[in-house]
Amino acid sequence: MLFGLLMALAAALCFGVAMVLQALGAQRHSPAAEGSGLLGTVRAMVNLPFAAGLLLDAFGFVAQLIALRSLPLYVVQAALAGALAVTAVLGAAMLKIRLGRAEWLGVAGVCVGLAVLGATAGKEGQRHPSTAFHWALLGAVALIAVVGGFVWKVREPARAAVMGTLCGLGFGVVGLAVRLLPSITWPHLGPLFSEPATYALLAGGAVSFVFMTEGVRGGKVTTATAAMVLGETALPAVLGVVVLGDRTRAGMLPLAIAGFAVAVAGALALARFGEVAPESDASAADQPSHVG
Template sequence: MLLGLLMALAAALCFGVAMVLQALGAQRHSPSAEGSGLLGTVRAMVNLPFAAGLLLDALGFVAQLIALRSLPLYVVQAALAGALAVTAVLGAALLRIRLGRAEWAGVAGVCVGLAVLGATAGAEGHKQPGMAFHWMLLAAVLVIAAVGGFVWKLREPVRAAVMGTLCGLGFGVVGLAVRVLPAIHGLDLWPLLSEPATYALLAGGAVSFVFMTEGVRGGKVTTATAAMVLGETALPAVLGVVLLGDRTRPGMLPLALAGFALAVVGALALARFGEVSPVEEAPAEVAEPSHPTRIG
């Protein structure tokens, strides 16, 4: 379990630092210089900080996979939402983003909540739902994609909230899919290739990234990120308990619930750091940027 906790925290750290590095990289290429279309966005990604951020995203994903194989789902998903605390602290130091009292309280809430979860978490559940559940995960991704296509042209801020929620649910499917994947023995990859949960994992990650991108394009970063945090934590946590058998240590359920709630509420207080950008010297509010970044 200790390895799983370390991997969950490492994933949050990687995702949080990746956000800041990608923001630094994006600053080097203004839309006016690179163009506002897809080509300009791609050019803005071709620099060392942005590439380093993408590498950290990949490392964070690997750490997340390891954590999900040894920890209850509710712990890992809450830890990933806690990546916003890493981004907030680094953003304050490197991007001159000003943190108010509420945001520092959010950072503290995430840290305390995750500490409580780590202290109260039991071992991962060992229930194995039937193959029908594996196919349901893949079907869920298709439903999420279809709903996203249907609401694509909604007006803001409803569009951002729906896109963020769909993104969070997609990442929740990723977490559930990892938990039900079969073990690999040697170089025999057929169990993975023939497993619908494998394709649910891949498709869920891709769909979620697209919807998070679209959720923040309208400038409603806080709305989209808050919806994503709720989508990727609440429902997957419940399903992990009900279907996969995740449990807390004996007698610690109330404390674990309090820690989970504290971590999620803290992450919601930091939702605007789903996108980070530098602050002008004396603005009343932080301007929201145009380069979306996934947190976990």
């Protein structure tokens, strides 16, 4: 279990550092220089900091998969939300973003909450839900996509909240799906291709990426990221306990709940770092976009 906890923290570290590196790369190629269209966006991604950030995202995803196979879901999801603490601290140092008192308290809350969760977490649940639940996850991704299609043209600020929530729920499906994947050995990969959870994982990740992009596109980064944090932590944590049988150490349930709440509250206090920007740009990012 210690190795799984280290992997969860490593995933949070990778995702947090990746966010800062991608922000550095994007700053070097402004829309004015590269163009605001799709081609300009692609050009802005072709630089060393941004590429390094993408590589760290890949390492973080692998670490997340390992952690999810050995830890309760509520611990891993809370740790991933804690990536915002890493981004905030690095952003303060590298991007000259000033942290207020509430944000430093958020960083402290994430650290304390995760420490409590690590100390109180039991082993991952060994309950095996029926095949119907595996298919239900895939159906949930389809439902998330359909709902997103219906609310696509909702106006801000509701749009950011809805898209962020859908993104978080999609990432929650990814976490649940990983726990349902069958154990395999190379080169016998056949069971993965016949497992609905495999496709729920892939589709959930893709849908979540689209909705997160749309959620921050209007400039309401804080709203979208806060909704995402709630979506990817609360419901998956409950399902991990009810469906997968995740538990805490004996007699430590109240303390674990408190640690989870503190960690998530700290992440919410750091929600504006869901899209890192220099302080001079932060106020502009909070304004609604009037572009097409």
